[in-house]
Structure formats: C-alpha cells, structure tokens
Amino acid sequence: MAEIQAFKAVRPERAKAGLVASRSYEDYSEGELTAQLEYNPYSFLHIINPGYKFQHRIKGEQRFQMVKNRYLEFREENIFIQDEKPCFYIYRIETRENSYCGIIAAASAEDYEKNVIKRHEDTIAHREILFKDYLKVVGFNTEPVLLTYKDNSVINNLMAEVQGDRPEYEFATYNKETHKLWKIENAKVIEQIKAEFGKMDCLYIADGHHRCASSYLLAEESKKNNPEHTGKEPYNFFMSYLISESNLKIYEFSRLITDLNGHSKEEFLILLDEWFRIENRGYDAYTPSKKHHFNMYLDGEFYSLYLRKTNYEFTDSLSKLDPYILYQKILKPVLGIEDLRNDKRISYVHGKNDLIEIKTRIDKGEFAVGFGMLPLGIEEIKQIAEENLTMPPKSTYIEPKLRSGLTIYEF
Template sequence: MAKIKPFKAVRPTRDKVALVSSKSYETYPEDELNAKLAFNPFTFLHVVNPGYKYHKQDVTGEQRFKLVHNRYLEFKENEVFTEEETPSLYVYQKITNSHSFSGIIAATSTEDYHNDVIKIHERTLRKRELLFENYLKNTGFNAEPVLLTYPENTTVKSIIDKYKTQRAEYEFTSNDKDLHLLWVVKDQDDINALTNAFEQIDTLYIADGHHRTTSSCILAKNLAKENPNHNGTEDYNFFMSYLLSDDQLSIYEFNRFIKDLNGLSPDEFLMELDAYFRIENRGQELYKPKEKHHFSMYLKGEFYALYLRKSAYEFTDELSELDAEILFKTVLKPILGIDDIRNDSKIIYSQNKSDGLELKTKVDSGDFKVSFGMLPTSIDEIKTIVDKGLVMPPKTTYIEPKLRSALTIYEILK
C-alpha cells in the first residue's frame, strides 16, 4: 500500500513561473549559469547559488546551505513565491518534441521507503547521502521532486485526464522548447480518490532521485529521535515526488568511455575480448546493437560489433543477464582492471539519446582509448531486478522525464 499526501506547496506566482523554475543546478554549463544569474533576478538559481549576491562563487558546505535558506526566505518575502491555502495534489504535464508525460506531484512517505514499498534500483554513496541530508536540514525544503513510477492505474489516469481538459494554473514553454502545464487538485473527492488509488498499489519504484530519497529518510530518522513528541505525521516524514505510470517513462542507455587499455595494445585487447565475444569489424559503419547481449565498440578508428559467447558466460540470476553487468564482468573488471565502476577515474559515462556518434568522437579526440554502447534497459528488466532485491550497476539507465526545480516546493521544516 503506497501512501501519498496532499501538501501546501510553496510555488511561483503565475506571472513569474517561467522565470523562476529552472533545470537542476548541476546541468548548466558555467557560461549559461552566469548569464541566467546576471539577467534573470527571479530564477531559482539565485536561491541554490546564494554566493552570487556577494560576488562569491566559492561558498561551500553548511555556510552555503544556510545562505540557500536565506535566499529562499527572500523569495517568499518578495512574493515571488506564494503558499497554497489548502493541502493539494498537483497534476503536472511535460511535453517535449517526442514525448508527453503526465503524472501527480504529491508528498510520499519515508516509512514506505523503509518498508520496501518504495524500492530502489541503484546504490547510493554514503558521502552524498549525508551531504544532502545536511542540505535538507539547513534549507528545510524539497524543490525538485523524486521521480517515482507505478503500474498504470485507471483511476489515477481518469483524474489526470479530467484536469487536462481544464485551464492550467501554469502553462509555459522553457528555453529547451518543452511545454510545462500544472493543475492544482484542491477538490477533496479527487484527493481522496487519488490517495485511495495509490493505497491499492503495492510498489513504487524510484526512477530518478535515489540520493534525494535516501537523504530524506535519514533526515526523518534523525529528526524523529530529536523530537520527544514525534508521531509520524510531521512534514519531515515525507518528501516530494512526481508519480508517473511506468508506460510513460523514456529509458536510454549510458555509453562507457575508457581512458586506457590497462597496458594492452589494441590487438592484444581484441584477443582478450575474443574469449567472451564473437567480434565483427564494422570499419567506419556506425554500429548500434539491436538485441540484448550485443554491444558496440569503437577502438582505434573502427567500429566493432561484439556478440556474447553464451558458452563463456554463466547466467546466475536476473542481474547477471543485464548488459551493463555483463560488460563489467567480462571486460571492464577482468581485462581493463576497473573494479570500482562508480569511482574509478579511468571510466566515464555519457547518456545516449542520439545516433551513437559520440562513441567515435570522444575516442578520436584522444581523451579515450575505447568506448562501448548497448541497448537501453527496459522497465520490465528494472522492475524484475528490483523485485528480486538486486541492485543494478551505476549508470545503467538514463530515465526521462527530467524535472524542473521550484515548480512546487515542499517544506520539510517550518
């Protein structure tokens, strides 16, 4: 039984929402970030980059977190933000040039995470968990929802479709040409219908936002210990999520780029690969896999197709059948000497939403010796692995939609 809760969102006034909302801070190149800070006084980037006000870009740690909180208060005091009068849910639709996503923004339960109702598919780093927990404690809010997915539900869909026929509270196009629409669900019957519908859903899966989820749960546990009157209904027991049916997700693969061949020459490397793969040299032909257990590789100016020799590899569980895991067990670890694929500086990852030409250009630049591509992981593979209690390797999936910051804000601490 999944628990969702309406909340009084703090959100931009209707006339300023297009100026306030932003992509995640980390996604902006430095020149674009500086331009937005210089020419848009309403962008939420001023809140998360508070040192700009004092011409100091090197403010870090707890000092930065406290300044984030101060900038947030200024936005509220200056009426850039307003708070919802009654606890509400929110229908949010994002339309890109190729996809349309429609889901519900709600507060979701940290208890559901601990009870395995909300499930992970990717491991988190303890250092980042604690850093973001400290960030949440000092700032007191969630500005970007976690992306959770669930099996399609007719009740949820019907309510979303009903609101989409009405005039949206927000309707604007961002600079990346995506259209954003948001409806406020205040009607108590609709809120009850949605909360009851999610109570009938056994499992929610984290599609994006593992660190934010885990950090929210750590904070909730710590605050519960500090609160002698804790009863489980406090705002800190919840975190903001965007709930999207799994048939709407867009899933892309990550390419792998390796900086050296672990002391091997290209010919020696190919000979090592031969133990696990049938290898075809495709020359300058851009090869993209069309089946599971097939891989593309670019090495020394040429593309290769790699087909797994199943007689040389043992499938022991659902995780072992995942292409990212196969590549790690047959190539990255035994041949290239990469044991820690999360932290080893010899490997980088890049999401692949285009034609795969990046496999060639990054290697041709001289920064990398070899690159690998594979098929995207399906939602069914993700759910099967998660339901078995297994965890996928890092950078296995690049999942869309990517969500904007500050369309709605959930205050953890007031």
Template sequence: MAIIKAFKAIRPAKDKAPFLASRSYEDYTVKELNAILTYNPFSFLHIINPGFKFDKKVSGGERLKLIRNRYLEFLEDEILIRDTQPSFYLYKIEKEDFSCCGLFCGTSVEDYKNNVIKKHEDTIKHRENLFAVYLKNVSFNAEPVLLTYPDNPTIGEIIGEVKNRDPEYRFSTTDKATHTLWTITREEDISKLQDEFSKIDSLYIADGHHRSASSMIFADKSKKGNPGHTGMEPYNYFMSYLIPESEIKIFEFNRLVKDLNGLTKEEFLIELDTYFKIEKKGNALFKPLEKHQFSMYLDGDFYALQLRKQIFKFTDALSRLDTQILYKTILEPILGISDLRKDKRIKYGFGKNNIFNMKDEIDKGNFMVGFGMVPVSIKELKDIADAGLVMPPKSTYIEPKIRSGLTIYEL
C-alpha cells in the same frame, strides 16, 4: 500499499513561473549560470546560489543559511506563494520527442524503509548525509524524487479529467519544452487518487536514490528530536513526482576507456573472443540492436559483439543486465577496471548523439575504446529492484528531468 499525501506547496506566482523554474544546477555551464543570475532576478538559481548577491563564493553552513534567507525573501516578495489547502499537483512535460504527465505529492519515508518504495542503485553515505544536513538547515525540498508505478486505468481517468480543466501554469522553456501544471484541490479527487495508490504494491525509484535516502536520515533525526512525534509531521514524507511506467524514457550510457590495459589491439580482440562472437563493421556507425549485443569502437572501426550465451551463465536478474555483462566480461577481467565510480580510466556518455560523441572522443585520441548497448528496460529495472539487487553505476539515464522550484515541499 503505497501512501501518497496531498501537501500545501510553495510555488511560483502565476506570472513568475516561466522565470523561476530552473534545471538542475549541474546542468548549466558557468557562462549560462552567470547570465541567468545577472539578468533573471526571479530564477530559483538565486536561492540555491546565494553567494552571487554578494559576489562571493560561499560554502558549508554559511551557504545553507543564505539559501534559507533567499528563500524567505522570495516568499516575502511574493515571487513564491504558499498554497492554503493541501493539494496534489498534476504536471505535464511535452517535448518534440517526449511527453509525460504525473503527480507531485508527498510519499512516505516508512514506505521507503519497508521497501514499498524500491530502489535499484547503491547510494554513497557521504552524499546521503550532506543532503540530510541541507534539509535540516533550509527546511524545504525543491527537487522531487522520480517514482514510477504500473499503468492504472482508474488513475489515468482521474488525470484525464483534471487535464480538461484550466491549468494553473502553462509556459515554454528554451529547450522547446512546454510545461503545464494543474492543482488538484477537490477532496473527491484526492481521496480517489489516495485510494487507488493504496492498492499498488510497489513504487519504483527511477531517479533520486540519494534524495530518498537523505530524507529517511533527516526523518529519523527529526523524530528523535521531537518528543511529541505523531507520524504526521512533514518530515515523515518526501516530495515525489509519480508517473506511469509507460511514460518513463530510459537511455543508455556508453563506456569509454582510455587504454587497453597493456594489451595490443590483436591481443585484446583475442581476449574478447572467449565470451563474444566478433563481427567487424568497418567505419560505419553501428548501434546494438538487441539485448546482449554490444557495439565497440576501436582504432577507427566498429565491431558487433554478440554474447556467447552458452559460455556466460545467467544466475539472477543482475547477471542478465547488459551493463553487468560488460563489466564482468570486459571491463573488470580484461581492462582491469574494478571500481566503476572512481577509476579515472573510464568515462560515461549519454544523449541523442551518444554514439557520435563516443567515436569523436576516440578519434581525437582521448580514449582508446568505447562500448555501446541498448537501454535498460523498465522490466529489467523492476526485476533488479524486486530482487533487492543494485545496478552498476551509470546503467540508466532517465527522463523526465524535473525543473526545480515548480512545487516546493516545506519540512
């Protein structure tokens, strides 16, 4: 039983929405960031990068205090407005090759604790605690957790009806995406959506594992510090963006490795022969076509590596995952990479030009060998989460990537 909650969002004034909503801070180059902060006074980046106003780099408690100050200034100047009634927010993103439509809502910390909201990645305690401190000091959350749910005809019908109404915002951004947002304020619609989601057994985290875990830490600490705790306080929920499984788009990460761990090319290929049938493809670009097939680029040539299934034994959902197979058959035993997060010899690539970039990096001599695979499927993601397992780092690159500041959840 999944619980979703309508909330009174803080969101951009109607004429400011195209200028305020921003990509994730890490997505910008230094040059882009400086240009936006210099020429766009309405960008949400001013809130999360408050030192720009003072031409000073700030960190720690000073930064958090200034983030809170900038946020309050945006409210006072009516760049941001506070909704007066609890709502759901329907948000659609349309690109040339991608479209999705989902709900901004509050989701339950208890559902996360009780595994109604399921995860497939490990989190790092230090990062969890950092964001929990951030939430405590700034008292808002502007970056939703991306959750997915099984396609549901009734939810689809309600969403379809809302999309026929006039939107609150519709604007385009420089990445040629169109953004449309509707507010869902009718009690009938809110009740129907809550009722339908209450029939769903599980929601799955697609992106935002650390934000979810941090929200739980923040909620637990807030509960302990509140003698009058009722369970209805805002801190008992965290903001999420819910979309159906059919609208999630999963891309693969390639693996690039700097050396062959002391092996010659010939020795390395002989080692691979234990678990793989190897077919040399030459210098023509080769991408794998199916599960348990890998592309490899080495010394100017592509190779197809086909897993020998009679040799490699599947024991659970994780063992069937291509990123795990690559780790257990090549990266760890042959190339000596045991820590996929910290080892400096490995790098991960993603994106539309993934295979071209991999080849280019190796041709330049920055890396010696690269591996590609087909993307993880939504079924594999769910199987891993249902089994209580976790994927290796950088197993999935998932769209949509949600802009910050379109809806803000106050804590």
C-alpha cells in the same frame, strides 16, 4: 500499501513561473549559468547558488544557510506563494520527442524503510548524510524523487479530467519544451487518487535514490528529536513525482575509456574474443538490436560484440543485465576498472546522444575505446528491485527531468 499525501506547495506566482523554473544546476554551461544569474533575478538558480550575490564561492554548512536565506528572500518578496490548502499537482512536460505527465505528491519515508518504495541502486553513505544535513538546514524539498507505478486507468482518467481545465502554469523553454501544471484541490478527487495508490503493493524509484535515502534519514532523526512525534509531521514525507511505467523513457549510458590498460589493440581484441563473438564493421556505425549485443568503437572502426552464451552463466536478474556483463567481462578484468563511480579513466555518455559524440571524442584522442548497448526495460529494473539487488552505476538515464522551483515542499 503505498501512502501519498497532498501538501501545501510553495511555488511561483503564475506570471513568474517560467522565469523561476530552472534546469539542474549541472546542466548549465558556465556561460549560460552566468547569464541566468546576471539577467534573471527570478531564477531559482539564485537560491541554489547563493554565493553569486557576493561574488564568492561558498561551501559546506555556510552554503546551506545561505540557500535558506535566499529562499526566504523569495518568500518575503512574494516571488513564492503558498497554497492555502493541501493539493496534488499534475505536471506535464512536452518535448520534441516525448510527452510526460505525472502527479507531484508527498510520499512516505516509512514506505522507503518498509521497502514499499523499492530501490535498484546503491547509495553512498556520506552523500546520504550530506544531503540529510542540507535538508535539515534549509527545511524544504525542491527536486521530487521520481517514482513509478503500474499503469492505472482510474488515475489516468482522473488526471485527464483535471487537464481539461486551464493549467495553473503554461510556459515554453529555450530547448523547445512546454511545461504545464494543474492544481488538484478538489477533496473528492484527492481521496480517489490516494485510494488508488493505497491499493498498490509498491512503488519503484526511477530516479533520486540519494534524495529518497536522505529524506528517510531526516525523518528518523526528526522523530528521535520530537517527543510528541505522531507520524503525521511533514518531515515524515518527501516530495515525489509519480509517473506510470509506460510514461517513462529509459535510455542507456555508453562507456568511454581513456586507454586499453597497457594492451595493444590486437591483444585487447584477443582478450575480448573469449567472451564475445567479434565482427569488424569498419566505418558502419553498428547499433545493437538485441540484449547481450554491444557496439564498440576502437581505432577509427566500429565493432559488434555478441556475448558467447555457451560460456556465460545466467544466475540471477543482475547477471542478465548488459551493464553488468560489460563490467564483469571487459571493464574490470581486461581494462582494470573496478570503481565505476570514481575511476577517472571511465566516462559516460547517455543514450540521447548518438554514436557521433562517441566517435568524435575517441577520434580527438580523449578516449581510446567506447562501448554501447540497448537501454534496459522497466521490467528488468523492477526485477532487480524485487530481488533486492543493485545495478551497476550509470545503468540507466531516465526521463523526464523536472524543472526545479515549480513546487517546493516545506517540512
């Protein structure tokens, strides 16, 4: 059964929340990043980019320690405050297209070990260890792991009741999003929510596999180093954002390849013909409408590719996934791309960006061919997790993407 805990979040005082909150570091252009660091002294980016204070790029353990130093400065200056008693936090994001609402809580590292928290992606060992070492030095979580669960009417009703009150935070951002956060500090409501999650057989990782794995490694290491370990210490948990399945938005990733692996256009199409029924769509931007249908942009023209199901054998849930089919029948055997994470010949464009970007980048000569497909459904993702399988890298782009710095979990 899934275990979650309320916790005493460290967070910005109300007036500064919109100034503190930041997008993911990688999401900023160089110009945006410089402007934020230069003109916004409250931005959480000062904590995760601590070398800016000294105009120096810092790496490794020195950076970890300086992240902690900048964080402590925010605490000392009362930019960050800490709640006096454990709470859950409802975090709502309203974008131009969608609205997302979930609960920020502490999830159990032991549940990850016991497969109560189920995963669908492989993690890379050295990245797990690196982030575990980072967490050990800084002593806090700032980015919740995105966990999803089957829709629950009791939880929905409790959340709706809390949202009838004035939010603790309410601010808008430059990309026309509205962010709201409510504290749940009523002990009865907290216990009701905990009880509902306690009835659930499992939770599923939607986003944050490496963060989850690293938090588990830290819990195991801390347990070994603590002779008085009880299982209730803060290091036994990690910050999570719990959101119902129906409230997630799942996009696909398109694949862009720099060259045809030495094949001419004609040779390439003939090789694809073994596994796909190919139709040249010319200048009509074809978008797949069914599973196992793909779009392709090559040499100024769009193509539809339909899997020849009489040739292809479905053996398990993984074999049915379109990203896996594309990898097994085109990317690996024809284009020679085996390592989807590290091969420099492949790049990815998430499905929020339409075919125009793919066409533009290929027409510019940056890439030779691009492939698109339908996004995966939540049931496909869950089935992969249930069968202890792992999807190819960049199979899903999942929203919401949360702002950093609004709630921090110390351990």
